[in-house]
Structures are given as C-alpha cells and as structure tokens.
Amino acid sequence: MAHSNQAAPWQATAAYLYVLRLDATDLAWEYLRRHPDYRACWRNADHQTTKAVSAWGLARLENPTLDARQAHPVWDERLPALLHLRAAHPSEWLADEMVDAAADSDAGLNLWHIPGRKDLTVLPGGLALQARDGARCLRARLDAGVLAGAPAQCVVPLDTRLHAQAALLATHAAQLAPRRASTARAVARTAHAVANTIRVSQASLRHLRALQALDGLRAGASQRRITEVLYGPDRVREEWQADSALRAQLRHSLARAWALMRGGYLGLAGLRHAAPDE
Secondary structure: OOOOOOOEEEEEEOHHHHHHOHHHHHHHHHOOOHHHHHEEEEEHHOOOOOOHHOOOEEEEEEOOOOOOOOOOEEOOOOOOOOEEEEEEEEHHOHHHHHHHHHHHHOOOOOOOHOOOEEEEEEOOOEEEEEEEEEEEEEEEEEEEEHHHHEEEEEEEOOOOOOHHHHHHHHHHHHHOOOOOOHHHHHHHHHHHHOOOOOOOOOOHHHHHHHHHHHHHHHHHHHHHHHHOOOOOOHHHHHOOEEEEEEEHHHHHHHHHHHHHHHHHHHHHHHOOOEEEEE
16 A cells, blocks of 8 residues: 555654653543544534533633643543642631741742643632643642631542552642642652652553554554554555454454543543443
8 A cells, every 4th residue: 555755643652652641630631632523522612611611620621632741631520649738727727837937938839849841720719730841740739718828637538549649649748739839849859850760651652552543543544554554564465464462452442442442531531420422
C-alpha cells in the first residue's frame, strides 16, 4: 500500500511520549477529550446544565483540544487524588502548632512555595488549583479564605486506596505551606529530581499505544497501517496473519482504548458514578 509522504499527526510516535509521564487522572483526561460526544458538549458549553457537565465526572468543562500538559480539567470534588484545603476558624486553633502558625507572618498557603506551573479556576465558594512540575501534578480545592493568609487545614477524602492517598499527602505536605524559604527550595529540588527520574512502566507504554491506535482509527487508518506505525512495517510483513498474536494485540489495544474513552476513564480517575449515555 502506498502512503503519502506527508505523515498524519497520529503517526508521529514522538508526539505521544509525554503520555509516559502522566498519572492516572491525566490519562483519564486524555481518553475523555477524545470522546466525540464530549467534544460536541464542549462546542455547546454555554447551553450545558450542571447535571450534563457532572455526567462527565467534571465540575467544569475543559477544552478537549488541550492535552494533559496544558489542560486544567476541574474534576468532580470526589476525585481521590484531590486535596481539600480550607481556612481554619479561630475556634479551631487549639493545637500549639496552629497557634504558632497564626502568629507567623508566613502562615497560610503560599502559592509561590509550590513548584511548577500553577493554574487557578474560580468556582462557586472557592478555587480549583492545579500545579504541575514535570511528571508531578498537585490538584486541590481551595475554600474561600485559604489564600488570605490564615492557617489552613488539609483534608484528604479516604477510600479503599488509603495508602496511595496517604503517600500523596506526604508528598505534597511540605509544598503546601513550608515554614522557611530554605525548606521550600529543598522541597522544590527534591520534587524536580524525582519528577525527572520516574521510570516508564509497561502500563504507561500500553496507554501510549492505545491512545495512538485510537487516534489512527478515528483518522480513518486501517488496522494494518496502525500496526505498522506502532510496531514497524518489517514486523507487520512477517507476522500479519489472520490469527497472529500481533493482530490480536492491536485489537486488544483498540478495544481497551475505546472502552476507556466511552466511560472507562471514570474508573481510571477513581470516579465511580455512571458514565454519560452512549
């Protein structure tokens, strides 16, 4: 089969390498933004009800043309990876550490202590914060008053993934309100080092191939052409038989990607309510 010298965007595997560094919530966005019904919903965003938006697992629609590196999808507040920060009322300043914090001029959340690019979205009653530093992404809900300098309390919604959430809190705790500038710099250096040494897992590689295959299918490419892009034309020439493992592998990738796009992304993100009607 002859192919045009002008390669389609989905054929550039290098353009998908960022997928290898995404967490589960970012991957959920990558599948959701490819959903044709979600794209139609975005085009009619001004006419969408709150119920229609929440059916996607979101509190606010995000532009589906933005990949996970640029987008700030505001997920449902039940997202397990979401930290909740609220300003502590004076009556709650009981512990010695809270009293000391109230007297400290650096008390409260300082956004500039959090490394990486920060995006804030205004919501009724507060803000949605996303801070991205390499492969790390901090997502939080900030109640009104958190940025005013008062001591803040951090709440993590606990579910069956308790250990993962505890690790998340430990990772981000020093970034949220470090007491000294030197501490903030040390945290930033550590976070940057870890973000740039994250190992690529086989699961991440499978997501990369699934997303690339899905884009190829949506672009009208044949399954053989998609397999050539993913695994190379030489391997396809040798193994492209009707019952070959290579063809079965591609069919599995496409079926998995399709299922994740059509609602499975909610499970990937840890949101358990129903997917939109298909």
